[in-house]
Amino acid sequence: MSKKQTLVVIGNGMVGQNFLAGLVNSGAKEHFEIILFCEEPRPAYDRVHLSAFFSGKTAQDLSMVEDGFFEQHGITVHLGDRAKSIDRIAKTVLSEKGVRIVYDKIVLATGSYPFVPPVPGHERDRCLVYRTIEDLEAIQSAAEQSKVGVVVGGGLLGLEAAKALKDLGLTTHVVEFAPRLMAVQLDDGGGALLKRKIEALGVTVHLNKNTTLIDDGESCLHKMNFAGGDALETDLILFSAGIRPRDDIARACELEVGPRGGIVIDNQCRTSDPDIFAIGECALWNNRIFGLVAPGYAMARTVVSVLEGGDNYFTGADMSTKLKLMGVDVASIGDAHAQTPGALVYTYQNGDSEVYKQLVVSADKKRLLGAVLVGEASGYGTLLQYCLNGIELPENPDSLILPHRSDESVGLGPDALPMSAQICSCHDVDKATLCSAIEAGCNTVPALKSETKAGTGCGGCVPLMKSVMECELAKLGIEVSTDICEHFPHTRQELYHLVMVEEIKTFDELLEKHGQGRGCEVCKQAVGSILASYWNDYILNKEHVGLQDTNDIFLANMQKDGTYSVVPRVTGGEIQPEKLIVLGQVAKKYGLYTKITGGQRVDLFGARVEQLPSIWRELIDAGFESGHAYGKSLRTVKSCVGSTWCRFGVDDSVGLAIELENRYKGLRAPHKIKFAVSGCTRECAEAQSKDIGVIATEGGWNLYVCGNGGMKPRHGDLFATQLDKETLIKYIDRVLIFYVRTADRMQRTSVWMENMEGGLDYLRSVVIEDSLGIGEALEKQMRHVIDTYQCEWKTTIEDESKLKRFRHFVNSDRPDDNIVFVEERGQVRPADEQEREALKARKHFKILEEA
Amino acid sequence: MSMSEWIDVCSFDDLQPDSGVCVWADGRQIALFYMPKEQAVYAVDNFDPFGKVNVLSRGMIGDIGGQPMVASPLYKQHFNLETGVCFEDETVKIETYGVRIENRRVAVNV
Numbered sequence: 001m002s003k004k005q006t007l008v009v010i011g012n013g014m015v016g017q018n019f020l021a022g023l024v025n026s027g028a029k030e031h032f033e034i035i036l037f038c039e040e041p042r043p044a045y046d047r048v049h050l051s052a053f054f055s056g057k058t059a060q061d062l063s064m065v066e067d068g069f070f071e072q073h074g075i076t077v078h079l080g081d082r083a084k085s086i087d088r089i090a091k092t093v094l095s096e097k098g099v100r101i102v103y104d105k106i107v108l109a110t111g112s113y114p115f116v117p118p119v120p121g122h123e124r125d126r127c128l129v130y131r132t133i134e135d136l137e138a139i140q141s142a143a144e145q146s147k148v149g150v151v152v153g154g155g156l157l158g159l160e161a162a163k164a165l166k167d168l169g170l171t172t173h174v175v176e177f178a179p180r181l182m183a184v185q186l187d188d189g190g191g192a193l194l195k196r197k198i199e200a201l202g203v204t205v206h207l208n209k210n211t212t213l214i215d216d217g218e219s220c221l222h223k224m225n226f227a228g229g230d231a232l233e234t235d236l237i238l239f240s241a242g243i244r245p246r247d248d249i250a251r252a253c254e255l256e257v258g259p260r261g262g263i264v265i266d267n268q269c270r271t272s273d274p275d276i277f278a279i280g281e282c283a284l285w286n287n288r289i290f291g292l293v294a295p296g297y298a299m300a301r302t303v304v305s306v307l308e309g310g311d312n313y314f315t316g317a318d319m320s321t322k323l324k325l326m327g328v329d330v331a332s333i334g335d336a337h338a339q340t341p342g343a344l345v346y347t348y349q350n351g352d353s354e355v356y357k358q359l360v361v362s363a364d365k366k367r368l369l370g371a372v373l374v375g376e377a378s379g380y381g382t383l384l385q386y387c388l389n390g391i392e393l394p395e396n397p398d399s400l401i402l403p404h405r406s407d408e409s410v411g412l413g414p415d416a417l418p419m420s421a422q423i424c425s426c427h428d429v430d431k432a433t434l435c436s437a438i439e440a441g442c443n444t445v446p447a448l449k450s451e452t453k454a455g456t457g458c459g460g461c462v463p464l465m466k467s468v469m470e471c472e473l474a475k476l477g478i479e480v481s482t483d484i485c486e487h488f489p490h491t492r493q494e495l496y497h498l499v500m501v502e503e504i505k506t507f508d509e510l511l512e513k514h515g516q517g518r519g520c521e522v523c524k525q526a527v528g529s530i531l532a533s534y535w536n537d538y539i540l541n542k543e544h545v546g547l548q549d550t551n552d553i554f555l556a557n558m559q560k561d562g563t564y565s566v567v568p569r570v571t572g573g574e575i576q577p578e579k580l581i582v583l584g585q586v587a588k589k590y591g592l593y594t595k596i597t598g599g600q601r602v603d604l605f606g607a608r609v610e611q612l613p614s615i616w617r618e619l620i621d622a623g624f625e626s627g628h629a630y631g632k633s634l635r636t637v638k639s640c641v642g643s644t645w646c647r648f649g650v651d652d653s654v655g656l657a658i659e660l661e662n663r664y665k666g667l668r669a670p671h672k673i674k675f676a677v678s679g680c681t682r683e684c685a686e687a688q689s690k691d692i693g694v695i696a697t698e699g700g701w702n703l704y705v706c707g708n709g710g711m712k713p714r715h716g717d718l719f720a721t722q723l724d725k726e727t728l729i730k731y732i733d734r735v736l737i738f739y740v741r742t743a744d745r746m747q748r749t750s751v752w753m754e755n756m757e758g759g760l761d762y763l764r765s766v767v768i769e770d771s772l773g774i775g776e777a778l779e780k781q782m783r784h785v786i787d788t789y790q791c792e793w794k795t796t797i798e799d800e801s802k803l804k805r806f807r808h809f810v811n812s813d814r815p816d817d818n819i820v821f822v823e824e825r826g827q828v829r830p831a832d833e834q835e836r837e838a839l840k841a842r843k844h845f846k847i848l849e850e851a
Numbered sequence: 852m853s854m855s856e857w858i859d860v861c862s863f864d865d866l867q868p869d870s871g872v873c874v875w876a877d878g879r880q881i882a883l884f885y886m887p888k889e890q891a892v893y894a895v896d897n898f899d900p901f902g903k904v905n906v907l908s909r910g911m912i913g914d915i916g917g918q919p920m921v922a923s924p925l926y927k928q929h930f931n932l933e934t935g936v937c938f939e940d941e942t943v944k945i946e947t948y949g950v951r952i953e954n955r956r957v958a959v960n961v
Contacts, residue, residue, distance in 0.1 A: 558906070811875055
């Protein structure tokens with residue numbers, strides 16, 4: 001085995017460390033003895049998220065070097081010792097502390113330093129820069145004596161620094177020489193919006209300001225005098241006016257440097273001396289310095305490959321960025337300033353929601369050249385793919401930035417991406433790598449992540465990765481089955497038709513005719529719901545009871561500790577004082593935790609299964625009935641107080657809400673259903689976020705359908721306007737039964753609508769124009785459900801045999817000793833695991849003592 | 852030598868067809884599931900190792916690939932009623948017990 005060569009790495013910033021991490025995992029590791037010089041007192045840390053230091057992150061949290069990394073890989077580290085000079089003839093490196101190393105190869109990763117404009121006074125006390133952890137410590141201590149802070153420079157780093165000053169509690173200003181913020185990345189429109197947004201956050205922005213002198217202030221430590229004659233007083237000044245490559249060590253040993261600085265490198269990151277490489281912000285490639293971390297990493301990968309004997313090339317890097325500046329989304333892609341000859345510009349600006357989007361498109365309107373997004377940057381991934389891969393644009397390119405009526409995305413089909421498209425930029429994973437992993441059997445997102453590392457950095461690419469996976473699986477013929485489960489080769493809608501056409505009344509009958517096996521919780525619940533909405537039998541009948549989830553079996557909602565919550569119906573949210581008192585009395589008697597729900601009812605928590613019948617007996621005696629909070633069924637019809645009391649009310653929203661709730665209560669559906677009725681267009685009942693929403697107008701009721709709050713909010717679609725009550729109810733009857741018959745299992749109306757071919761227009765044609773000729777049948781089925789309504793709790797407590805189930809043990813009256821409550825804010829809550837064990841132990845000892 | 856013993860727990864009529872009940876068996880909570888079509892009765896721990904509460908008897912039953920199973924009513928993990936092994940995480944297993952039916956009485960082997 002040949003003797004190892006000595007490789008000296010100078011600089012341990014993010015890029016230097018990335019290079020080391022790549023090197024020790026490569027074949028080149030065997031051939032090199034590695035020696036590292038690092039000027040700072042600590043090894044590499046995350047400079048990109050430096051401002052996190054002020055929100056509580058420690059230097060240790062920001063570290064990018066795993067514990068024991070250097071020892072494990074036999075790297076000799078000289079921390080806090082700057083490499084001072086290189087003797088290229090003797091091939092030695094000399095450090096400040098006098099360490100001299102004979103080298104075979106050198107990698108320069110010296111990074112950059114902050115540029116401080118040579119303004120007279122820039123060396124005064126509390127005039128600082130923002131680059132290292134030591135800088136941050138200095139800023140922190142200077143801020144303690146300061147009230148006002150100024151950042152000189154309104155670029156990316158300057159705005160980060162302004163956030164840091166704001167977080168430190170200073171009155172913060174940004175002073176920028178150029179006429180806009182982020183002059184490199186943004187155009188005028190984007191810069192103007194960003195300025196407005198940042199000023200709304202309490203940072204004052206001064207543009208077109210050239211500081212000529214810093215001297216003593218009157219109310220503050222400093223006074224910054226500007227070219228126009230005006231001035232600004234401040235206690236602390238942070239310079240963030242750009243970076244300059246640290247090329248002093250290269251200059252001193254006469255390596256070639258650029259006219260404005262930067263160590264000149266070729267496509268393999270070699271300097272003018274073939275044994276010396278330079279990477280990151282100190283390197284000048286093709287007359288460009290790359291001030292972002294991703295291109296630095298690409299250079300690091302190139303050098304690792306060259307040292308391995310490979311032939312990778314650095315071919316430049318995309319400087320597109322997306323980031324959150326002080327909570328504002330900002331993204332810039334490619335030729336953001338439309339400097340390409342003939343380029344066309346499309347701009348969308350929404351002053352109300354403070355969104356600015358601009359596309360720069362080639363003269364033939366075929367290719368995306370660049371883009372700017374401020375205020376809303378969710379389209380970044382798609383636009384970047386268009387730009388980087390030269391994908392042909394749609395006919396109207398502005399459709400990519402115009403808002404869409406529903407929340408469908410303007411995503412690019414994964415098929416349109418070439419194999420070379422980079423999907424994960426954090427780990428440089430392209431589509432080809434994903435595809436071969438998928439072909440090799442990674443059929444889930446977690447499997448793909450662990451195989452390729454894609455999606456494990458910032459996570460932003462996971463949706464795209466998932467759609468690539470689904471598309472590839474489909475192409476491989478791995479079918480994404482629409483069967484409800486392994487027991488039935490049918491969708492829910494098909495099962496519904498089978499039940500209707502063959503008049504099937506039980507799960508066993510359906511399973512025998514059309515399924516296999518014993519069923520499972522998925523198909524049983526779905527069929528239970530189908531049978532309930534079509535035949536509307538009592539759900540706890542012997543043949544149906546096994547189809548119900550525990551919530552339906554016990555007609556209450558199971559909570560995390562195995563107890564239940566009880567929600568009596570309060571139609572329209574209207575309740576007489578006597579009944580409100582009963583709720584309080586019952587809660588008090590049984591020690592229940594009470595909370596008001598979003599649907600204008602009262603939820604009583606912490607009932608043991610054996611307490612449910614007596615609780616309900618008391619509630620029913622007082623005139624309450626089941627609220628069906630446990631079922632996939634109609635929950636509530638929320639209402640505002642309406643014209644009876646409200647000065648603005650147009651119609652009686654409470655009266656209509658009560659009527660609708662009584663009409664549809666108990667209707668079993670593929671998922672829960674919520675209604676609301678508002679008495680005027682002020683919309684206090686939030687009807688447009690409900691499955692069915694009704695709003696009173698002077699000319700009648702307006703009907704909205706398929707809205708949703710919750711995890712994925714959706715605005716309801718305006719279905720019909722100015723309806724009289726009879727027509728309104730007819731339409732709701734038809735919409736609901738059509739939904740019940742045709743939706744998938746666990747599909748809310750919002751998703752049902754989005755997946756419906758023809759969408760809103762189709763639903764209108766079925767319901768309003770009766771295009772399928774089923775209008776009457778739909779109404780008839782609803783009529784049947786309404787006519788056969790029963791309060792499930794009333795039926796249950798009247799039947800002794802049904803009450804047998806409401807015990808924890810069938811062979812003992814003892815309660816479950818694992819249910820333990822503690823008190824909080826004057827009510828009970830479930831004990832957490834530790835509290836539970838402690839309380840159980842105490843009880844045990846007490847019993848022993850008594851014995 | 853086996854330390855196990857048979858404990859009489861309830862009447863056969865206390866079982867719920869296609870569903871579950873919980874019995875107290877000498878200090879243990881045991882869930883009993885009755886599948887009438889298969890003429891099978893299964894006994895497993897009532898304790899849900901994921902939710903850490905005593906609720907498995909209130910789960911729905913059926914099969915996965917022909918293996919009899921119960922689905923936890925809390926977080927829907929599935930447990931094999933014959934082996935106790937969790938379908939989603941094979942390192943998790945609940946206790947299973949032998950069941951004997953004689954003279955319409957149910958006994959479990961603990």
